[in-house]
Amino acid sequence: MTTWIGPDTEGYDDQRALFNAMIDKRPRLIAGCASAADVREALDRAARDGLAVAVRSAGHSVAGQSSNDDGLVVDVRPMTGIEVDVAARRARVGGGCTWGELDAATQQHGLATTGGRVSSTGVTGLTLGGGSGWLERQHGLACDNLLAVELVTADGREIRADESQHQDLLWASRGGGGNFGVVTALELRLHPVGPTILGGLLLWPFDRGAEVARAFRDWADAAPDELGTGLVVISGPPEEFVPAHLQGQPVVAVVVCWNGDHAKGQELVQVMRDLAPEVDLVGPMPYVQLQSMLDDPPGLRQYWSADYHDSFPDGALDVFLEAGARRPSPMTQHLLLPWGGALARVDVDATPLSQRSARWVSHPFATWEDAAADDANIAWVREYRRANAPFTTGGVYLNFIGDEGDERIKAAFGAEKYERLSQIKGEYDPGNVFVGNQNIRPRATV
Structure with missing residues (x-):
């Protein structure tokens, strides 16, 4: 049964709060949906009352697209069921599950699929938008492992899209975002992972940045697919394992995530260890622990962006590090992630x-925390992108x-694929009811 929450309902503020504290939207109604029937009821009410619709899973959309003002939010967080088919290596995942919940369920069997680097991120939103994670160079993006999607369309149809039916919708769901309906369940391919992997963090003082960054670039670019990694400028955390002068x-x-033979992984990591990091936390660890290592608590203010690069020359590294040195907030993470591997071997039209x-x-x-610092932090992101522009391809990963x-x-899609997505949008959501996303305008259909 649908749970209706409005401004006068106890707990309304908690229910409407999003991951990004910059977003303070006040929907007229929040519909807690535990089934496809609940979703149909919520969409019917939105249509009757003329309310704009937003769809919420974990609420990690940095732009706040999983809520709205004076509209109706279809909240699928009650849909948390997970069924793991160990023999078939696949999982059926409720539309409201987080990656932490899915990883916990699959790691009981030594299985996982590529998931987000923050455990509280929603499985649905991340997968529909592409799904970048530490396993992507070995097993592709989350969307590459999407086998089926079950959703409710704007006109109330319950549809399952897989390789035998509604193939166009399955294709569109592998990166086209939440444009086509309210997802109630996903089926994902699983792979042998861990449950103990070789992972952790190596850390150097910032004055070693140029040396470390160049070595990292060459090391990561040539690494086997089993290595998931990233270079990140952060502030030394106030932890016992960090020397006082770096805190x-x-x-x-x-960051290191090696899902393979541990001896081979240790040999690979030695290349970076030879640069004498002041903190070396790389060792055998549970995959689920690595998956939560970069978690931020809710209630902080967020502004992100991203760009693709065909190469990352010394000039780009200099721009990257210069921006890292002048981060307005010590909470900011400035990341460089290598792609390639299995991610790049997926057929271009898949x-x-x-x-x-x-x-x-x-x-x-x-x-960051303080609203008074909004302008400075947003300007920092934009200034980095302007300085970085000569080194970019013009493409972008929308989840970032x-x-x-x-x-x-x-x-993010290119002209031809955007046109195909627009046609599919026109078939399943011609009225653009599902506008709360990286929105694709529907092509008029006859």
Whole structure:
């Protein structure tokens, strides 16, 4: 049965709160939906009352697209069922599950699929938008492992899209975002992972940044697919494992996720260890622990962006590090992620995503507490992107950005794929009811 929550309902403020504290939207109604029938009821009411619709899973959309003002939010967080078929290596996942919940269920069997780097992220939103994670170079993006999607369309139809039916909708769901309906369940391919992997963090003082960054670039670019990694500028955390002179100071870190033979992984990591990091936390660890290592608590202010790169030359590294040195907030993470591997071997037409051949993604990830610092942190992200522009391809991974306009959406897909997505949107949501996303305008259908 649908749970209705309005401004006068106890707990309304908790229910409407999003991951990004910059977003303070006040929907007229929040419909807690535990089934497809509940979703149909919510959509019927939105149509009757003339209310705009937003769809919420975990609420991690940095632009706040999983809520609205004076509209209706279809909240699928009650849909948390997970069924793991160990023999078939697949999982059926409720539309409201987080990656932490899915990883916990699959790791009981030594299985996982590529998931987000923050455990509280929703499985549905991340997968529909592409699904970048530490396992992507070995097993592709989350959307590459999407086998089926069950959803409710704007006109109340319950549809299952898989390789035998509604193949166009399955294709569109592998990166086209939440444009086509309210997802109630996903089926995902699983792979042997862990449950103990070789993972952790290596950390150097920032004045070693140029040396470490160049070594990292060459090391990561040539690494086997089993290595998931990233270069990140952060502030040294106030933890016992961090030397006192680095706590609160800019540092350069390398994240390691090696899902393979541990001896081979240790040999590979030795290349970076030879640079004498001041903190070395890389060792055998549970995959689920690595998956939550970069978690931020809710209630912080967020502004992110991203760009693709075919290469990352010394000039780009200099721009990256210069921006890292002047982060306005010590909470900000400034990331450089290598792509390639299995991600790049997916057939170009298999999903809506374009520029699979990109080798790198830069990801300025601004996080802060004080509303008075909004302008400074947003300006930092934008200034980095302007300085970084000569080194970019023009493409973008949409899950890493906020609301940056139609041209950025089209750049994520390319003209031909955007046109195909627009036609599919026109078939399943001709009225653009599902506008709370990286929105694809529906092509008029006859």
